[in-house]
Amino acid sequence: MHSRVVKVFLAGRLSYGAGQRLQKTLSDHHYQRLSEPANTLVILEHKPVYTVGIRDKVYTVEEETKLKNLGAEFWRTNRGGLITFHGPGQLVAYPVLDLKQFRTSVKWYVNQLECMVIRLCAEFGIEAQTSPHTGVWVDDRKICAIGIHGSRYITTHGLALNCNTDLTWFDHIVPCGIEGKGVTSISKELDVDIKVDDVLPIFINTFRDQFECELIEFPTKEALQILQDTIR
Numbered sequence: 001m002h003s004r005v006v007k008v009f010l011a012g013r014l015s016y017g018a019g020q021r022l023q024k025t026l027s028d029h030h031y032q033r034l035s036e037p038a039n040t041l042v043i044l045e046h047k048p049v050y051t052v053g054i055r056d057k058v059y060t061v062e063e064e065t066k067l068k069n070l071g072a073e074f075w076r077t078n079r080g081g082l083i084t085f086h087g088p089g090q091l092v093a094y095p096v097l098d099l100k101q102f103r104t105s106v107k108w109y110v111n112q113l114e115c116m117v118i119r120l121c122a123e124f125g126i127e128a129q130t131s132p133h134t135g136v137w138v139d140d141r142k143i144c145a146i147g148i149h150g151s152r153y154i155t156t157h158g159l160a161l162n163c164n165t166d167l168t169w170f171d172h173i174v175p176c177g178i179e180g181k182g183v184t185s186i187s188k189e190l191d192v193d194i195k196v197d198d199v200l201p202i203f204i205n206t207f208r209d210q211f212e213c214e215l216i217e218f219p220t221k222e223a224l225q226i227l228q229d230t231i232r
Contacts, residue, residue, distance in 0.1 A: 004039065004101050004102065004211070004212065004213040004214065005037040005039065005213065005214045005215075005216060006037070006039040006040065006041050006095075006097070006207075006208075006211070006213045006214070006215050006216075007037065007039065007040045007041070007215075007216055007217070007218040007219075008040075008041050008043065008204060008215050008216070008217055008218060009022075009026070009040050009041065009042045009043070009218040009223055010043055010044075010200075010218075011042055011043065011044035011223075011227065012044060012045070012227075013044065013045045013046070013047065013088065014044050014045075014046060014047070014230070014231070015046070015047050015049075015073065016046050016047070016049040016051065016073055016075050016086065017073075017075070018230045018231050019042075019044060019046060019092070019094070020075075020077075021229075021230045022042060022094075022226065022227070022230045023042065023094050023096060023156045023157070024156075025226055025229070025230065026038070026040045026042065026096040026226075027096050027151075027154050027156055029096075030096070030098050030154045031152070031154065038096075038098065039095075039096065039097045039098060039101065039213070040095075040096045040097075040218065041093060041094075041095050041096075041204075041207060041215070042093065042094040042095075042096065042158075043091065043092070043093050043094075043200065043203070043204075044092050044094075045087075045088055045089070045090060045091070045092060045196060046086040046087060046088075046090070046092055047073070047087065047088070048070075048071060048072035048073070048085070048086070048087040048088070048169065049072050049073040049074070049075060049085070049086050049087065050067045050072050050073070050074050050075070050083060050084070050085055050173065051074075051075045051076075051077050051079075051083070051084060051085075051086065052074075052075070052076050052077065052082065052083045053077060053078075053079045053080050053081040053082055053083075053147050054077070054078055054079065054080065059074075059076075059083075066172075067172060067173070070169070070172060072085070072087070072169070077147075077149075077157070078149050078157075079147040079148060079149045079156075079157035080134070080147050080148060080149070080157075081134060081145065081146070081147030083173050083174070084145045084147070084160065084173075085169045085170055085173065086160055087165060087166065087169055088165070088166070089162070089163055089164040089165040089166060089185070089187075089195070089196065090160050090161065090162055090163060090165045090196070091160070091161045091163055091196045091199055091200065091203060092158070092159070092160045092161075093158045093159050093160075093161075093203070093207075094156060094157060094158040095113075095155055095158050095207075096154070096155060096156055097109075097154070097155045098153060098154055099150070099153040099154075099155060100153050102211065104153055106148070106150045106155075109148070109150075109155060110134065110146060110148060112210055112211060113146050113148075113158070113159055114130050114134075114135070114136055114146065115210060116206050116207055116210035116211075117136040117143075117144045117159065117161060118130070118136055119206050119209075119210065120161075120199070120202055120203055120206045121136070121138070121143065121186070123202050123206070124186055124189075124190060124194070124202075125190070126138060126143070126186065126189050126190070128143055128144075133181075134146050134147070136161075137181075138184050138189055140181050140182060141181070141182040141183055141184035142181060142182070142183050142184070143161065143162055143183075143184050143185065143186070143189070144159055144160065144161040144162065145159065145160045146158070146159045146160075147159075161186075161199065161203070162183065162184065162185035162186065162187075162188075163185060163186050163187060163194055163195060163196045163198070163199050164185060164186070164187040164193055164194055164195055164196075165185050167183055167184070167185060167188065170183045186199065
């Protein structure tokens, strides 16, 4: 039995703003010691959205408008990393963890996320690896973006793994600000339609093994209440 317990919160498909509010609610559980255990692994899909991180170049109103006109939202965030896209067919995971219960190193944490996704890809027969750029890659094609925020060792934001994402959304940006690189998905690499639901159980098991924790279901009644408050 692992001493570290993480609650799994399956949030379905949410707008990016709702996802932000959900993370704030759950991180407040840590800061205010509202629930024990407070560690939570949020898994969801987003409606189409382009997001930029704290160190991204300043996007002009014209560029922002152009992206919004494609039918996506546009958000400026406090995570690390540059511009990326989130949307249907992408498994987004927001681990809201107290690293003091794991290891007080943000670098270690990002490395754990990368290693976990590499292990998951291997389960599908895909050889993935890290590169000097954050995230997980298949050759020079990014299959998983990673961008996190840490405050007093409480983590928010996380990763976005392309399962059967419509990759044409990435044609309108330089993904993660890296010229000359492409994007890919599990479906594209295997030439088979692999949905988020197909990846989900493997993802959960891999997370448990990588972070050496016990996973339990987030209490249903509490989850529904939080989602209702989040979506308002």
